[in-house]
Each structure stands twice: as structure tokens, then as C-alpha cells.
Amino acid sequence: MSHYEKAWQDVLRRIDTAERAAGRAPGSVRLLAVSKTFPAEAVRAVHALGQRAFGENYVQEAAAKRAALADLPGVEWRMIGPLQSNKTALAAAVFDWVESVDRLKIAQRLAAQRPEGMPALCVCIEVNVSGEATKGGVPPAEAPALAAAIAALPRVRLRGVMGIPAPTPDVRQQRAQFRALRECFDALRATGLPLDTLSMGMSADLEAAIAEGATQVRVGTAIFGERQ
Numbered sequence: 001m002s003h004y005e006k007a008w009q010d011v012l013r014r015i016d017t018a019e020r021a022a023g024r025a026p027g028s029v030r031l032l033a034v035s036k037t038f039p040a041e042a043v044r045a046v047h048a049l050g051q052r053a054f055g056e057n058y059v060q061e062a063a064a065k066r067a068a069l070a071d072l073p074g075v076e077w078r079m080i081g082p083l084q085s086n087k088t089a090l091a092a093a094v095f096d097w098v099e100s101v102d103r104l105k106i107a108q109r110l111a112a113q114r115p116e117g118m119p120a121l122c123v124c125i126e127v128n129v130s131g132e133a134t135k136g137g138v139p140p141a142e143a144p145a146l147a148a149a150i151a152a153l154p155r156v157r158l159r160g161v162m163g164i165p166a167p168t169p170d171v172r173q174q175r176a177q178f179r180a181l182r183e184c185f186d187a188l189r190a191t192g193l194p195l196d197t198l199s200m201g202m203s204a205d206l207e208a209a210i211a212e213g214a215t216q217v218r219v220g221t222a223i224f225g226e227r228q
């Protein structure tokens with residue numbers, strides 16, 4: 001068994017165990033493999049195991065990997081890092097999803113720049129529940145207005161909420177932050193938006209995220225190893 005195979009299987013097992021512990025249906029949580037900083041050949045190896053969705057933080061890096069891996073069937077590229085407006089045109093052509101939308105201007109640019117002939121770009125609103133000024137994301141109170149405005153745009157399809165809570169080893173604090181994200185997600189759904197994605201939880205805290213309702217966890221280190 002390759003290093004990647006063992007690591008990937010271990011993560012799938014952690015997800016399965018957490019789903020069961022939370023009384024959730026097996027297979028209800030998707031795994032996004034976060035391949036940022038790792039070479040295209042690492043993505044190829046993990047794709048060969050059956051993984052299809054990969055997360056990237058830098059637009060140019062993702063564009064290069066997408067081009068290098070154009071022969072791979074079924075790969076889904078997802079942007080999860082901060083997106084500047086001068087990168088939206090390339091992002092709109094490279095990604096299947098942008099999970100880190102936290103300003104209407106970015107969503108408007110993605111909508112205008114999504115190439116003809118590609119399906120609508122799936123997007124999530126990044127919500128900041130920890131109040132850290134250095135992090136992206138809208139405060140939960142501003143999410144409904146942003147969601148309504150994005151839902152009205154052409155060429156993008158609003159799918160849900162993404163969050164990156166402040167890291168903490170305290171499971172109760174992890175759960176409280178994930179719960180706040182889920183409450184934000186539920187509040188948006190209660191307005192009638194057809195959202196299906198709550199993207200939260202990483203290598204260190206995916207169990208707490210799944211216990212609080214994550215539909216997708218984003219895992220880098222536990223699959224690919226430590227980043228330089």
C-alpha cells in the first residue's frame with residue numbers, strides 16, 4: 001500500500017466513524033482533498049485511489065495542475081483560499097467551485113467572467129464566526145444579504161457555506177464554532193435558498209465538524225503530509 005493510500009483510507013475511516021457517532025448516514029460527508037503546495041503527481045496518485053474533489057488556495061497553482069492533469073477523468077477543482085479581484089477571470093475558467101466568496105464584487109466578477117460553454121460555477125459564501133480580523137469571510141449577520149444577492153446572479157450557483165474557525169485543541173470550542181456555522185447555513189436555507197453544502201472541518205477537527213453537520217470536510221495534511 002502506498003503512503004497516500006494508507007493516509008487516504010485512514011481519513012475515510014475517520015469520516016465514517018464520525019458519521020456513525022453522530023447518527024448520520026454513512027457517505028453523507030464528502031471529502032475534499034486539499035492539494036495546495038503539493039505537485040500534480042501527488043494529485044494524480046490520490047486520484048488513482050478514487051478521490052475526485054481537490055482543493056487549492058492559489059489560482060495560478062491550480063491552473064498549472066489542471067493543465068498538467070487534463071487527462072484525468074472526473075477531477076473537480078475547488079478554490080478554498082482568499083480570492084482577489086484581479087484573479088477572478090482565471091479562477092472562473094479553472095475552478096468548478098469557489099468556496100471562498102465573501103464579497104458581492106467577487107461573485108459578480110465570477111458570474112461575468114465564467115466562460116461560455118462551461119456549466120454554472122458553484123460557489124459558497126465564506127462565513128467568519130471567530131471574528132478574527134485577519135481571516136476572510138463575512139460575519140454571520142451579513143450572510144443573508146450576500147446570499148440573496150449572489151443567488152440572483154447568472155452563471156453562478158450558490159451551494160452553501162464554508163468556514164475556517166480559529167484552530168483550537170478544545171473540542172467544546174471547536175463544536176461551538178462549527179455550530180455557529182451550521183446555524184448560519186440553516187438560517188440561509190430557511191429563507192428558501194436551495195443550499196446543500198456546509199464545508200467545514202480540516203485534518204485536526206473533522207470529527208467535531210461532522211458532529212455539527214458538515215456535508216464536506218477539507219483535508220490536506222492528513223492525506224498529503226505536512227506542507228513546507
Ligand SMILES: *Cc1c(COP(=O)(O)O)cnc(C)c1O
Nearest residue numbers: 034080202203218219220221222
Ligand atoms: C489548507 C486548508 C485546509 C486543509 O488544512 P489541513 O489542516 O492541512 O487539513 C482546509 N481548508 C482551507 C481553507 C485551507 O486553506
